[in-house]
Amino acid sequence: MSIKHAVLGLLSWQPLSGYDLKKRISSSTAFYWSGNNNQIYKTLIQLQEEGLVTFEEHFQEKGPAKKVYSVTPQGQEELRKWALSTPQVPEVRNTFLIQLAWANELSGEELNSLIDQYDEEVSMHLLMHEEQTRRGSDAPHRTAREAYMWQMISENTTTFLKNELNWARKLRHELKDRPELNSGE
Amino acid sequence: MSIKHAVLGLLSWQPLSGYDLKKRISSSTAFYWSGNNNQIYKTLIQLQEEGLVTFEEHFQEKGPAKKVYSVTPQGQEELRKWALSTPQVPEVRNTFLIQLAWANELSGEELNSLIDQYDEEVSMHLLMHEEQTRRGSDAPHRTAREAYMWQMISENTTTFLKNELNWARKLRHELKDRPELNSGE
DNA sequence: GTAGTCATGTAAGACGTTACATGATTCT
DNA sequence: AGAATCATGTAACGTCTTACATGACTAC
Numbered sequence: 001m002s003i004k005h006a007v008l009g010l011l012s013w014q015p016l017s018g019y020d021l022k023k024r025i026s027s028s029t030a031f032y033w034s035g036n037n038n039q040i041y042k043t044l045i046q047l048q049e050e051g052l053v054t055f056e057e058h059f060q061e062k063g064p065a066k067k068v069y070s071v072t073p074q075g076q077e078e079l080r081k082w083a084l085s086t087p088q089v090p091e092v093r094n095t096f097l098i099q100l101a102w103a104n105e106l107s108g109e110e111l112n113s114l115i116d117q118y119d120e121e122v123s124m125h126l127l128m129h130e131e132q133t134r135r136g137s138d139a140p141h142r143t144a145r146e147a148y149m150w151q152m153i154s155e156n157t158t159t160f161l162k163n164e165l166n167w168a169r170k171l172r173h174e175l176k177d178r179p180e181l182n183s184g185e
Numbered sequence: 186m187s188i189k190h191a192v193l194g195l196l197s198w199q200p201l202s203g204y205d206l207k208k209r210i211s212s213s214t215a216f217y218w219s220g221n222n223n224q225i226y227k228t229l230i231q232l233q234e235e236g237l238v239t240f241e242e243h244f245q246e247k248g249p250a251k252k253v254y255s256v257t258p259q260g261q262e263e264l265r266k267w268a269l270s271t272p273q274v275p276e277v278r279n280t281f282l283i284q285l286a287w288a289n290e291l292s293g294e295e296l297n298s299l300i301d302q303y304d305e306e307v308s309m310h311l312l313m314h315e316e317q318t319r320r321g322s323d324a325p326h327r328t329a330r331e332a333y334m335w336q337m338i339s340e341n342t343t344t345f346l347k348n349e350l351n352w353a354r355k356l357r358h359e360l361k362d363r364p365e366l367n368s369g370e
Numbered sequence: 371g372t373a374g375t376c377a378t379g380t381a382a383g384a385c386g387t388t389a390c391a392t393g394a395t396t397c398t
Numbered sequence: 399a400g401a402a403t404c405a406t407g408t409a410a411c412g413t414c415t416t417a418c419a420t421g422a423c424t425a426c
Contacts, residue, residue: 002280002283005283005284005287006283008287009283009286009287012287013287030282031279031282031283031286032276032277076290079287079290080290080291082284083284083287083288083290083291083299084291084295084299085284086302086306087280087281087284087299087302087303087306088280088281088306089306089307089310089346089349090277090278090279090280090281090282090349091217091277091278091279092217092275092276092277092278092342092345093275093276093277093278094216094275094276094341095187095272095273095275096272096273096275097215097216097338097341098187098190098191098194098216099190099267099268099270099272100334100337100338101194101216101334101335101338102190102193102194102197102264102268103268103334104327104328104330104331104334105261105264105265105268106265106268106269110269114268114269114272117271117272118272121271121272121273121274122274125274142289143289143368144365144366145289145366145367145368146289148359148363148366149285149286149288149289150286152285152352152355152356153282153285153286155352156279156282156349156352157277159348159351159352160277160345160348161274163344163345163348164274164275164341166344167337167340167341167344170337171337174333178333180329181329181330181333182330183328183330
């Protein structure tokens with residue numbers, strides 16, 4: 001499971017409450033995951049039971065008490081161990097490809113419009129990601145290496161999205177230039 | 186949900202049994218999904234209840250009877266409707282990025298080895314995908330356009346994997362060339 | 371006779387999402 | 399007065415995976 005380690009990692013950077021974790025996770029475009037309450041609070045309780053995190057209750061003048069979680073030495077060890085495990089090939093869930101696969105019944109215009117819509121969606125996403133990267137609010141930089149890593153992590157998403165755009169534009173142009181591809185008949 | 190439509194699409198190409206669907210789905214590197222029994226058989230029953238597919242029982246001399254499913258006109262209509270719905274940005278679940286994010290505790294050598302392992306995994310995956318594409322066993326080509334589409338769908342996965350490799354190699358080389366990034370201390 | 375493939379399905383559980391519940395405080 | 403934010407959590411449901419169950423036939 002990687003939610004556990006994502007949470008552990010965030011806490012290893014700085015102690016946070018469940019509420020703050022949620023905000024960080026759901027606002028990040030790089031690792032995108034809804035960051036819903038259910039999983040966050042459950043994961044925190046689980047991590048605590050395993051002795052990988054502890055919490056301190058912070059009472060505030062205004063508002064309810066916070067449970068601020070931080071990583072224990074065992075948690076650090078677990079994080080290090082996990083970081084050394086053999087990496088997996090990323091999973092891509094691209095429903096648009098499935099859509100295209102069965103788009104045989106569509107007219108040439110419908111298909112073009114579909115591709116344009118995809119282009120727009122991806123472009124929008126790219127803009128949002130670049131905007132967020134520029135602000136750089138959620139990246140730790142305890143060391144030069146860590147700062148560089150976070151830059152490269154962000155770049156991974158950027159190049160991924162640009163690759164999608166290139167691909168979609170090639171598709172678009174070839175459909176235009178090759179009239180024999182214009183119909184599904 | 187897109188499993189429903191993936192199944193519907195496969196059946197619109199040619200009638201298949203649950204067992205054959207499973208084989209096709211799980212062997213495909215482009216839309217990768219385990220294609221487990223539970224979901225396939227459930228989806229087929231559900232599609233049938235919705236009137237989007239029908240089945241014929243094929244008795245064979247050898248082995249058990251097959252339920253061969255095919256798409257109804259309503260199913261075709263549903264598929265067309267879905268194919269026109271606005272496309273979504275693909276979801277990428279890249280655990281390696283999370284691993285890197287919290288790799289601050291790792292030594293330079295450990296980090297390099299991690300990146301090399303990632304390179305290897307992705308390269309292997311790319312080879313498998315190219316091999317499968319070359320065989321081209323699972324692509325329909327009822328029209329020139331459909332054949333071209335399937336080629337581009339496969340290319341999407343290829344360029345994605347190549348993008349990952351480029352990114353990993355850049356990371357690898359910059360870590361090598363910039364000694365200030367060598368440690369997490 | 372043991373393992374593998376063909377073919378159908380079920381059970382159990384992990385993983386994920388949306389929405390609701392509660393209660394205080396702050397902003398308009 | 400109504401909405402938004404802070405902060406914790408629960409409920410209900412949907413998705414997805416692993417593993418098991420059954421039974422026949424096939425290959426070594």
